Amino acid sequence: MIRILTRAVVLAALSGASALAHDAAATATITVVFDHAIPNVPGKSLRGVLVAYGPGGSSPAHTHAPSAFITATVLQGAIRSQVNDGPVRTYRAGEHFTENPGDRHAVSANASDTEPARLLAVFVVDTAETVLTTPIP
Known part of the structure; x- marks a missing residue:
């Protein structure tokens, strides 16, 4: 697991994958x-993003890369x-939701003010896309 997380830090630094804006209200x-590039689907990649929210944490409203299909599973x-x-x-641990290309994610927040929450978002996205998340002004 440490090897995977170390690789993830390097990938994040090298890939230019964007994180959501971070301020006092956005504690993700x-x-x-x-x-990973998908070998039998030229031009497409599979990217996994772990989103961890502290108690009461949230992300600003956002969209994702135009080509992105996403399935998100709540881990905690x-x-x-x-x-x-x-x-x-x-959505509670073990449940999931999906987002289609072009969807707007208006609310993404920890439902608890006292416990942390985590989800794994798996993107099927054009390999050339490097900006995965864009806040909505």
């Missing part, structure tokens, strides 16, 4: 944990999420 830690705690104009839902 973003770590790229894998980045509970995450509040809203995609596009859908309802705000709470």
